[in-house]
Amino acid sequence: MPTDEILVNRDGPILTLTFNRPEARNAMTWGMYEALFETCEEVDRDDSIRVFVLRGAGGKAFVAGTDISQFLNFKSAQDGIEYEQGGERRIGRLERVRKPVIGQIQGYAVGGGFGISAACDLRIATPDARFGVPIARTLGNCLSMESYSRFYDLLGPSRVKDLIFRARFMEAEEAHVAGFVHEIVPPEEIGARVQELAELLASHAPITLAVTKESIRRIQEARRVSGGEDLVSKTYGSADFAEGVRAFVEKRKPVWTGR
Numbered sequence: 001m002p003t004d005e006i007l008v009n010r011d012g013p014i015l016t017l018t019f020n021r022p023e024a025r026n027a028m029t030w031g032m033y034e035a036l037f038e039t040c041e042e043v044d045r046d047d048s049i050r051v052f053v054l055r056g057a058g059g060k061a062f063v064a065g066t067d068i069s070q071f072l073n074f075k076s077a078q079d080g081i082e083y084e085q086g087g088e089r090r091i092g093r094l095e096r097v098r099k100p101v102i103g104q105i106q107g108y109a110v111g112g113g114f115g116i117s118a119a120c121d122l123r124i125a126t127p128d129a130r131f132g133v134p135i136a137r138t139l140g141n142c143l144s145m146e147s148y149s150r151f152y153d154l155l156g157p158s159r160v161k162d163l164i165f166r167a168r169f170m171e172a173e174e175a176h177v178a179g180f181v182h183e184i185v186p187p188e189e190i191g192a193r194v195q196e197l198a199e200l201l202a203s204h205a206p207i208t209l210a211v212t213k214e215s216i217r218r219i220q221e222a223r224r225v226s227g228g229e230d231l232v233s234k235t236y237g238s239a240d241f242a243e244g245v246r247a248f249v250e251k252r253k254p255v256w257t258g259r
Contacts, residue, residue, distance in 0.1 A: 006035040007057070008042075013050035013202040014195070015043055022058025027067040028112050036116075037090045040097050050202035052097055053194060054120060055104040056113075059187060062105040062129070063113025068139065071245045080236020081229050084144040087112065092146065095119040095217060098210045100201045104194045105129045106187060110169070115143075118150050121213060123180060124194050125172045126187045131180070134167035140244035140256060142235040145228035153220050154180055 007018040017039050019026040043052045056062040066087075074080065094101065094116065103109075103120035108130050117123055117131065133151075135141050143151075151160045155178055163170060175181040185193045201209065235241060239259045247254035 005029060005032050006039070008039055010049075011195075013048060014053060014198045015039075015049045015051070016053040016055065018055050018057050019063050020057040022056075022060065024067065025061035025064035025108060026056040026058070026113070027064050029067050030070065033066075033087070033090050033112075037093050040093045044098050047206075050099055050206060051198040052099050052101045053104060053198055054101065054116065055194075056106065059106050061107040061113070062103065062109040063116055064108045065111030065113055068245060068248050071139070072249065074236065074241075074245070077233035077237030080141070080241070081232050083236070084147075084232050087115070088144045088146045091115050091119050091150075095150075098213070099206075100209055100213065102194055102198055102201075104190060105181075106190065108169075110134065115147055115150070118154055118180075122182050122197070123175075124183045124185055124190060124197065125175065125181045126190055127172050127184055128187070129172040129175070129181070129184075130169040131175055132163055132167070132169040134169070136164055137167040138244060138248055138254075140235070140238070140240040140254065142232060144232065145225050149224035150220075153223070 005020055007020050009016045009018070017036065019028070019032065021027060021029075021032070040052075043049050054062075074083075100122065101120045103117045103123040105117055105123055105125040107126070107128055109117040110130070111133055114131050114133055133143065135143075148160070155163075159170075159178060162168070170178070170180075172181055172184050176184055183193070240254075240256050243256070244254045
């Protein structure tokens with residue numbers, strides 16, 4: 001586990017994972033994604049862990065998506081399919097953790113960070129939190145069917161279309177009104193508030209919480225659509241996606257052609 005990029009701390013029944021690349025707004029490397037998966041496994045193996053907390057280092061971002069430089073190595077549509085399938089393996093694993101998962105969200109939760117926050121059970125945010133998937137103006141890629149379904153469940157089709165079509169960010173207050181964020185807390189208080197909430201959940205009947213969580217997950221899963229490899233292939237195999245990645249790395253505006 002890359003301990004410089006992922007920090008794991010245990011405090012009694014509460015395990016906290018910190019995404020620790022503040023200089024990159026905690027953008028996720030492949031190693032960080034794998035460490036998240038492995039930590040989920042650890043949480044479920046240890047019955048003495050009652051609550052899992054996720055947070056970002058630096059106070060500016062929870063997770064600002066996937067590290068885009070990694071996409072420069074993509075050579076074909078199959079790379080995109082494997083990326084989305086791997087991402088769903090990791091985000092789906094977080095969603096299946098049997099213990100309550102709290103997202104402590106300060107600053108940006110964007111792209112993959114938005115997906116990670118959506119897989120948490122409770123989301124506590126600061127007023128400066130921002131959520132979104134601005135891929136229509138950045139990379140020109142798409143999401144997996146599972147990710148679209150997850151956002152659909154939590155926010156509804158109209159808001160998901162609005163966020164992605166306009167490539168805009170949803171501010172903390174809007175996210176709270178939508179039911180996505182459960183509480184908005186000042187930045188100087190969020191650590192203590194999340195600790196208080198985690199201790200409360202840790203004191204409750206673990207089987208009740210686990211069964212409730214799994215019941216709701218199964219209901220959602222039964223409604224979800226999987227597959228969509230043709231759509232992912234069309235997107236990641238496009239000239240527009242290659243242009244989006246180059247433009248992002250070169251810090252310029254992409255020129256879309258629709259091809």
